[in-house]
Amino acid sequence: xxxxxxxxxxxxxxxxxxxxxxxxxxxxxxxxxxxxxxxxxxxxxxxxxxxxxxxxxxxxxxxxxxxxxxxxxxxxxxxxxxxxxxxxxxxxxxxxxxxxxxxxxxxxxxxxxxxxxxxxxxxxxxxxxxxxxxxxxxxxxxxxxxxxxxxxxxxxxxxxxxxxxxxxxxx
Numbered sequence: 001x002x003x004x005x006x007x008x009x010x011x012x013x014x015x016x017x018x019x020x021x022x023x024x025x026x027x028x029x030x031x032x033x034x035x036x037x038x039x040x041x042x043x044x045x046x047x048x049x050x051x052x053x054x055x056x057x058x059x060x061x062x063x064x065x066x067x068x069x070x071x072x073x074x075x076x077x078x079x080x081x082x083x084x085x086x087x088x089x090x091x092x093x094x095x096x097x098x099x100x101x102x103x104x105x106x107x108x109x110x111x112x113x114x115x116x117x118x119x120x121x122x123x124x125x126x127x128x129x130x131x132x133x134x135x136x137x138x139x140x141x142x143x144x145x146x147x148x149x150x151x152x153x154x155x156x157x158x159x160x161x162x163x164x165x166x167x168x169x170x171x
Contacts, residue, residue: 036064043100043127056131084113090151091117092144094137096125103127118144 040049040060049057091114095107111119120140125133 033061033064035067036060039064039067040128043103044132045098045126048126048128052131081113084110085115087114088116090144090148092140093117093119094122094129094140095119096122096127096129096133098124098126100127 036057037049040052041047052060093107093111093114095103099107107119111117122129122133122136122140125136130137
């Protein structure tokens with residue numbers, strides 16, 4: 001992902017390195033609550049945690065110890081930037097209107113690297129748009145699925161694709 005970080009800029013690398021560090025949010029096995037509160041308030045603004053419904057808070061608390069591992073996997077991802085150009089598949093890339101700078105840069109960079117990507121900004125949403133603006137997020141996902149189905153119906157049948165023909169020759 002170093003190459004991808006280079007494409008996005010130093011701000012992304014610094015921000016992701018910060019959230020990758022378990023001590024940045026106080027992630028320790030004996031006190032995950034403080035870590036997840038700090039994490040949510042970092043990405044969504046001070047007081048965002050307090051506005052979440054208790055079931056969402058409980059789910060996020062369960063996730064807290066895994067968070068640093070996810071960020072480490074993201075940071076260490078070896079896929080070169082050039083590989084994204086070969087992903088010619090309908091891809092919906094969402095971000096909230098109020099997303100932090102690093103998220104904005106990642107989303108905007110990905111949307112320019114992938115030929116069939118479509119970036120959509122969810123009005124009024126921040127980083128936690130799937131939770132805070134689930135209706136708008138779900139609507140965009142449904143629109144994307146419908147548009148993707150239309151695109152694939154207009155393409156040639158899968159059985160005429162060279163990859164399918166090659167797999168039949170092997171069998």
